[in-house]
Amino acid sequence: MTTPATDSRGMGYLESLPRRAVMVYLPLGVFVFVLLFPFYWMAVTTFKPNAELLSREGNPFWVIEPTLAHIEKLLFQTSYPQWMWNTVVVSVVSTFTSLAASVLAAYAIERLRFRGAKQTGLAIFLAYLVPPSILFIPLATIVFKLGLFDTRWALILTYPTFLVPFCTWLLMGYFRTIPYELEECALIDGASRWQILVKIILPLAVPGLISAGIFAFTLSWNEFIYALTFISSSEVKTVPVGVVTELVEGDVYHWGSLMAGALLGSLPVAILYSFFVEHYVSGMTGAVKE
Amino acid sequence: MHRLFDNRNTLGLLFMLPAAALLLVFLTYPLGLGVWLGFTDAKVGRPGEWVGLENYVYLWGDSVTRLALFNTLLYTVVASVLKFFLGLWLAILLNQHLPFKSFFRAAILLPYIVPTALSAIAFWWIFDAQFSIISWVLTKFGLIDRYIDFLGDPWNARWSVIAANVWRGVPFVAITLLAGLQTISPSLYEAAAIDGASGWQRFWHVTLPLLTPIIAVVMTFSVLFTFTDFQLIYVITRGGPLNSTHLMATLSFQRAIPGGALGEGAAIAIAMVPFLLAAILFSYFGLQRRAWQQGATDR
Structure with a gap:
């Protein structure tokens, strides 16, 4: 050689x-x-x-x-626009709820270091490893008992089960890189913990927040098994479930409109991703590296 | 009052509250409920009675469940091995000096970020028995004379869904391993080159050992998500033909939701847990031993 x-x-x-x-x-x-x-x-x-x-x-x-016949059919003869709207609402609301809960949790675990913080951090990581395909049956019975079956709330409340562990874990990594000294100075100046979080930590953690937010949004947009199980009416369905369950009619597959549905449903995440590639990649690799 | 909020324990608990409440109600509780349901004969609309191990005994003797377990293991092992080798190869290619490197990296990740259910529909169309583009190309080149029945024959269907899963999973493995490769200092390669190591030796003695921890983590995630996969199968084959592509997750869905047998479905889902734990422990202890061999100074 x-x-x-x-x-x-x-x-x-x-x-x-x-x-x-x-x-x-x-x-x-x-x-x-x-x-x-x-x-x-x-x-x-x-x-x-x-x-x-x-x-x-x-x-x-x-x-x-x-x-444009397939796209036209999709937009005017099916509930596709409604599914799109549902997906947007569910993804946005569950992403922001999860982000808010995760910021507080990550700050508490990483910076307040309350008694049991370490164990809590480990529990969060383990929660991240629980796959939805193990949870969907018992969750379906819970969703039903709470009277949420077939509503958007069923998805908004269950998506945080995979978003919160992921975002918390990612943000813990980001918070760890912010020097303690900044916080100590602020404490000496008489700032409260809440002020420190909002005025010092969060502005410094903006890249982390974007990573976590983008990632959480894509995860919610792409979610399938919960949306398939907890929703039965066409008006409440999300795009992935709507396309799979409603556009397939009988034995003749309308490939044109199926592919149009798949393409239009992929575009929002693809466009969002193209603007934030670096954040997305650092979110993905960051979550694995820690 | 103000004093109370400055106490780190009180404040810590307060800050943990929203996340903990969400996770306890919608994750921990359902996990326990799932275990309980597996021991009952619950049906949709009827709370179950305790039946002990009856579901598990029944499932153990059920040929479809056994087939689903076999399919799941085959799917996981073959797809994970392929994802690892192809992903590592792609990561090494992307680690070279290339023009348009960031464009390549961005484009390659697309299969991972678009909704799997939607890309699975594209695969369903690509694997269509009458209009498959793969068959069309192979016929044009004269390699086959009849269109391949990708999803109608049990083994063809298995390989087809494995191919779709590998397609979806390679970008994740490649991009995370690339991040690992980029942390390896070039001076190590220089030192190895001065010692007369060939390209292959450098890969084997420098790259691979330094990459092992991240490989272990990435492959654990990959195995977990492949083993519990649902969407691809549900969209492309629904478990057919003749249950030959049913995985544990799709079978559990079929028995519990359209079939109404919640207890039985939950038992199938819970039966996946030991396999997942084994995968996690394997990687955890594998990783530990590796770290110890390397002196484990950095953590």
């Missing part, structure tokens, strides 16, 4: 161009193609007229006569 002398620049063994093309660009290209193809396919199908969808002739990778 290569000799140590030519090799002293770190990843030098990949330097020559043809070799680099085969070792790096080719596999990377395949990865990107495979990972993004389903989205391309969603988009192409959305704008294809039915005649093109059901023909095996011609080039399926392109649209010859683009049409």
Whole structure:
């Protein structure tokens, strides 16, 4: 293989161009193609007229006569706009509720260091590991007893079960990086804990709050099993559940409108994500690294 | 009054209250209730009577449950192994000096952030028996002469849902491992190169040992979420054909919600817990031993 002398620049063994093309660009290209193809396919199908969808002739990778018929059907002949609105309301309310609860909890665990703070932190982490597919049956009976079945409240109140542990854990990591001295100075100046939290800690933790908020919003937007179990009327459904349960009619699948529903339902999170990629990535890796 | 709010214990409890209330009512209590339901014959609309281990005895002898357990283990093992190797490979590729690196990184994470239920519908369409684009391409290249029945044949269906799961999971593994790779100091590679280590040796003796802790955490999460997966299967196959893709989670849903047998469904869900605990303990102790071998000075 290569000799140590030519090799002293770190990843030098990949330097020559043809070799680099085969070792790096080719596999990377395949990865990107495979990972993004389903989205391309969603988009192409959305704008294809039915005649093109059901023909095996011609080039399926392109649209010859683009049409908005599928999107039109989705917006005017189904409850799709209503599902969109439900998803927005549920995601926004549960995200802000969870963020507020998590900020207080994380500050208490990380900074007030009350008796049992360490154990509480561990319990929060363990709560994060409890998957929704174990909880949905007992939660369904609780939601029913509380009279919340088939309402948006059922989702707004149950989504924090996975949002609060995640956000608290993430914010604990952020709060840990803020120097204690700042707080001590403020305490000496006579500030109360509440003032310290609002005027010193929160402004410094804004990137962490954005990470946690974006992540929580996407998690709520994408949630499926609770929304599927706790909601039965079309007017209260969220986008993922509405598309899966209501747009599939009988044996003939309306692929055009199904794909339009999938595409439009993915766009809000994709757009939000594109604005906050760095926050999103740091939220994801931060939650794992701690 | 003011004095009371300055006491860190009182204030701490006060601050913990909203989060603790939410989690106790909607997480801890249901977890306990789930365990209890598993020991009862509760049906929808009828509180159950205690039946002891009856549900578990019945499920142990039930061929569909056994098949679901087999499917879940196969799904978890195959998908996790693939996600690990492909994710590590992708992370290493992204760790090179590349033009448009941040664009690549952002694009690659897309499968992870869009709603899984919705991307699963796209896979359902890609795997369609009559109009599958994969079959179309393979036919054009003359590799097959009949369209593949991706979701109609038990083993085809299993591989198809595993492929969809790997597609969704690789970005998460890749991006978190990339974050781990970026913390490894280049001077270590230089030192290894001076000692005459080949590229492969540097990977094996420098990269991998330093990456082990984060690999353990990432793969634990990956295994947990693959083992309890629900959406992909529910959307793409609903457990079919002939229950050959039913996982524990989808079977538990089917028995409890459309089927109405809450007790039995809860028992299936609770039966997943020992496997999850085993995965967590395995990674926890694996991680501990590793840290101890490396001197464990940083934590």
